[in-house]
Amino acid sequence: MADNSWRMGFHIVPPTGWLNDPNGLCQFREIYHAFFQYSPDWPRGGERCWGHATSTDLVSWRYHGIALHQDIPEDANGAYSGSAFIERSQAADGGDRLRLYYTGNVKLAGDHDYILSGREANEITVTSDDGLAFSPKRVLLRNDDYPPFCSCHVRDPKVWEQDGTRRMALGARDRDGNGLALIFDSDDGISWRHRNSIRPRNHFGFMWECPDVIRLDEREFLGICPQGMPAKDADGMGTSWSGYIPLSAPAIETVEADESAYVEWDGGFDFYAPQTFVDDQGRTILIAWVGMPEDDFKGQPKELDWIHCLSIPREVSVDPADPTHLMQWPVSEVEGLRRDEVSLHGNGSDVTRGEMGVACHQADIVVEGIEGGLTLTLDDSLEIACEDEELRLTFLDASGAGRGTRAMPLDEASGLRVLVDNSVVEVFANNGRTCMTSRWFPASEELTASLSGKFALARAWRMADGMVYES
Secondary structure (H helix, E strand, O other): OOOOOOOOOOOOOOOOEEEEEEEEEEEEOOEEEEEEEEEOOOOOOOOOEEEEEEEOOOOOEEEEEEEEOOOOHHHOOOEEEEEEEEEOOOOOOOOOEEEEEEEEEEEOOOOOOOOOOOEEEEEEEEEEOOOOOOOOOEEEEOHHHOOOOEEEEEEEEEEEEEOOEEEEEEEEEEOOOOEEEEEEEEOOOOOOEEEEEEEEOOOOOOEEEEEEEEEEOOEEEEEEEEEOOOOOOOOOOOOOOOEEEEOOOOHHHOOEEOHHHOEEOOOOOOOEEEEEEEOOOOOEEEEEEEOOOOHHHOOOOOOOOEEOEEOOOEEEEEEOOEEEEEEEEEOHHHHHHEEEEEEEEOOOOOEEEEEEEEOOOEEEEEEEOOEEEEEEEEOOOEEEEEEOOEEEEEEOOHHHOOOOEEEEEOOOOOOEEEEEEOOEEEEEEHHHOEEEEEEOOOOOOOEEEEEEEEEOEEEEEEEOOOEEEOO
16 A cells, blocks of 8 residues: 555545446445545556445545456456446345446457447346445346347446336447437346437536436436547646436436436546435435546546546536536535544634635635635635635645646635545535535645635634555
C-alpha cells in the first residue's frame, strides 16, 4: 500500500491498483455491499475483476479483496460492470440470497473492429448466501440474444423488480453508432426476454453505459452515461457524460426518451458510472466512480501505485421545486465521522470574509445563509465560487493535475457543503440541487479555507477515517 498524504480516509479505495465503476450496490442481510471494477496489478496490466467492500453504516468500510475474477471463457477479457438483486427467502438457511449480474467481456483474435465484430458481450450471474462466497457462474445472455440492430457493445446490466417481474436494463450501441438502452424482463431472473428499447429523439452519444432506472415519488428516471458527447472543455476533454432523463412513462413502456431533458448528476471533473440502490430504510442511495474514462484524466501523479476511489454515498430525492430534477446529499451517517469543529460565527449576514484551518486534509465544511454570492478558497489553490448564477470550480495551480475550470448552472446560492478527503473534493450547493466532484492534490499538510462573501454561519469539522483493510 502506497504511504502518502493523498490516500483517501473515508472514501472507498483499494490498497493498490485501478478502481472504476461501482457494481452490485446493495444492502444484504443488513450489511451494505459495494463491489467495483478493479485492476489490482495496475499499472502493470493484469485482470479486470470485481473488488469488494462492506459496511454496517455506509461510512466505515472493510475491504475484502477480489470477489469475482475473469476466470471462464465467457469473461476472458474482463468481468465488467453489473448490479445486485436480493432474492427473498431463497438461501439454503431460508434467508435472503444475493444474486449478482454482470457482463463478461471477450475479445476474439483476428482482424476485428470490436464494434461490429470480434467481441462477445455475455450476461452472467452468480449467487451467494453470505455475500462473501459465490456460486459457479451461469451465462444468461449472449450476442445472439440481443436485438439484431445491436453492435457488439452491450453491457452493464441493472436489475430491479417491478409488478412482480424482474426487469433488466442494458446499455447498448446500435450498428449505426447510436446509444440506447435495452429493457428485458424475466419471471425467474434466469430466462430473459427483450421487452423494449429506449432511444433518444435525436442522436445522443454513440454508446449508453451504466444504465439505471431510478423510481422515486411515482416517477421514473433513466440514468445513463452517454459516450461520444461534445467536449465540455476547450482542450477537448469531457466527452463522457453522466446524468439522467426524466421519463413520462415507466421504462418498460418507453421507446423514446427526450434527451433535451437530460440532467447531469454532477458537473465536476471526476464523476462517472453512478449506480443507485434502495436500502432497508427505503432510501435511494447513489455511489459513483470518482474518475472519468478519458485518458488525460487518469487522475493523479504518476508515482502512485493506486488510482481512483468511489464517491461518498449520497441520498437521492426529488426536488420539491421541480419534480423532473433530482437532488443529492451525503447520507446522514457521514456526519458521524465529524470530530473537532472550527467555526466562524456571524450576526445574520454580517460576515463578509474569514479563514478556518483544519489540521489535516479531511474535512466537512458547511456555509449557511449565503447572500449574493460566495467564494471558498482551499489552500489558495482550489476556488469554489457561487456567483453569476453558477457553481464554479477553478484550480489556481498545479494541484489540479491538468484540471482547469468547470461550472454548473445555479440558482441564487443559499448554502454550500464541501467534503474534502485528501485528494477528493465533493461540493453540494443549495441542499444538493447542484453538485461538483473532483480529484485534487494539495501540497500543504494542513487545510486552510478562506471565505469571501456574505453568509450567516460557517463551520468545519475534521473528519475521521472510514476504510479498513483486511490483513
